[in-house]
Amino acid sequence: MRSFVTRNFGSVVSAGEEKQIRGKSAMEDRKCPVFKRCGGCQLLDLPYEKQLEKKQKKTEALLKGYCRVNPIRGMEDPFRYRNKVHAVFGYRKGEAISGVYREGTHEIVPVETCLIENKKADEIIGTVRGLLKSFKIRTYDEDTGYGLLRHVLVRTARATGEIMVVLVTASPVFPSKNNFVKALRQVHPEITTVVQNINGRGTSMVLGERENILYGPGFIVDVLCGKRFRISSRSFYQVNPVQTEVLYETAIAAAGLTEAEIVIDAYCGIGTIGIAASDRAKEVIGVELNKDAVRDAVMNAKMNGIKNTRFYADDAGKFMVRMAAQGAKADVVFMDPPRSGSTEEFISAVARLAPKRVVYVSCNPETLARDLAVFKKKGYRAQEAWPVDMFPMTYHCEVVCSLDRVK
Numbered sequence: 001m002r003s004f005v006t007r008n009f010g011s012v013v014s015a016g017e018e019k020q021i022r023g024k025s026a027m028e029d030r031k032c033p034v035f036k037r038c039g040g041c042q043l044l045d046l047p048y049e050k051q052l053e054k055k056q057k058k059t060e061a062l063l064k065g066y067c068r069v070n071p072i073r074g075m076e077d078p079f080r081y082r083n084k085v086h087a088v089f090g091y092r093k094g095e096a097i098s099g100v101y102r103e104g105t106h107e108i109v110p111v112e113t114c115l116i117e118n119k120k121a122d123e124i125i126g127t128v129r130g131l132l133k134s135f136k137i138r139t140y141d142e143d144t145g146y147g148l149l150r151h152v153l154v155r156t157a158r159a160t161g162e163i164m165v166v167l168v169t170a171s172p173v174f175p176s177k178n179n180f181v182k183a184l185r186q187v188h189p190e191i192t193t194v195v196q197n198i199n200g201r202g203t204s205m206v207l208g209e210r211e212n213i214l215y216g217p218g219f220i221v222d223v224l225c226g227k228r229f230r231i232s233s234r235s236f237y238q239v240n241p242v243q244t245e246v247l248y249e250t251a252i253a254a255a256g257l258t259e260a261e262i263v264i265d266a267y268c269g270i271g272t273i274g275i276a277a278s279d280r281a282k283e284v285i286g287v288e289l290n291k292d293a294v295r296d297a298v299m300n301a302k303m304n305g306i307k308n309t310r311f312y313a314d315d316a317g318k319f320m321v322r323m324a325a326q327g328a329k330a331d332v333v334f335m336d337p338p339r340s341g342s343t344e345e346f347i348s349a350v351a352r353l354a355p356k357r358v359v360y361v362s363c364n365p366e367t368l369a370r371d372l373a374v375f376k377k378k379g380y381r382a383q384e385a386w387p388v389d390m391f392p393m394t395y396h397c398e399v400v401c402s403l404d405r406v407k
């Protein structure tokens with residue numbers, strides 16, 4: 001999963017005020033009470049223009065010797081962009097608290113609101129916290145294993161306004177859950193679905209395998225690049241919807257599609273890139289490891305009336321090896337691996353499938369550079385790169401890179 005659990009938090013700032021401080025550092029005007037302790041917004045004390053410069057330089061340095069790097073595409077308003085908010089719950093002095101783990105520890109830093117998160121999502125988490133006492137719900141204690149509520153995850157769909165609340169509990173037994181959901185929805189009628197996720201394990205994973213839908217359909221629907229997408233609790237979905245459209249349009253333009261191509265969307269998640277590109281391709285084949293995401297992808301194609309896509313639940317590397325062994329061909333490969341990057345197995349199989357172009361969408365330019373070296377050995381040369389700022393205030397940088405087959 002490519003989500004970032006740590007975040008940074010600040011006092012509430014209106015959109016207008018946030019725009020005014022774009023040129024200055026956010027910290028000059030607003031003090032984030034947990035800056036550095038949270039560890040999420042490493043660049044919060046840098047003016048936004050300087051953040052963009054830094055990411056541009058970093059990408060150029062890493063891709064030096066491979067290809068030209070175009071100017072980074074930044075945000076108009078670089079605040080409150082995150083559509084997904086995660087809070088860990090605990091106790092302090094008899095009171096329920098919620099927030100983030102202090103960097104590198106399991107100590108909870110309490111948080112009210114955050115400069116980069118959806119405001120409504122922050123408010124919903126505050127409401128959940130406020131309801132716990134009257135419902136006699138204990139928060140989970142990692143040391144003793146006692147207590148029920150571990151985490152709350154809120155996902156918001158920017159285009160439709162739909163909101164999903166995921167209550168992560170240590171056990172399936174959730175007394176008066178229906179009344180709890182009712183009370184929560186009374187304060188926030190905009191919540192469209194509530195899911196209980198059960199995570200009884202002592203791991204650092206937020207979500208467990210089992211789920212009960214407590215209210216609504218169990219997923220939310222958002223719109224990206226003119227297509228509708230259903231998102232369930234455990235599927236990957238890009239956290240910055242404004243920049244996701246910029247990212248996908250950049251990637252699809254880089255593919256140079258003419259409606260005649262067989263396209264592979266590897267590491268496809270809920271099928272967003274492939275579905276967004278499907279009008280411009282002959283056929284799209286998506287592959288993704290997470291079964292829930294593949295189910296979402298299949299439903300998404302159906303929901304948009306798209307007939308030229310197929311999705312498979314598999315390891316991308318193994319899937320590509322199998323395709324190559326069967327003598328299959330592809331014209332364009334989109335690949336969007338997690339931060340750890342791709343594998344030699346995957347890249348070798350791509351070379352055997354011999355697409356004329358590969359469009360690599362990377363959320364970690366370090367592993368991108370490493371993988372470009374492997375591609376080079378296999379006869380693929382990087383042509384151009386486009387950094388896109390998906391994560392303002394943080395040091396994370398997204399890059400689209402096109403590669404062409406040279407032999």
Ligand code: SAH
Pocket residue numbers: 001002236237238266267268269270271272273287288289290293314315316317336337338
């Ligand atoms: N392209 C999608 C998802 C990108 S995130 C989007 O833009 O939303 C990377 C995805 O790779 C995740 O959905 C993750 O579940 C998936 N993944 C991770 N390892 C994988 C592997 N070995 N094989 C296939 N998919 C994998």
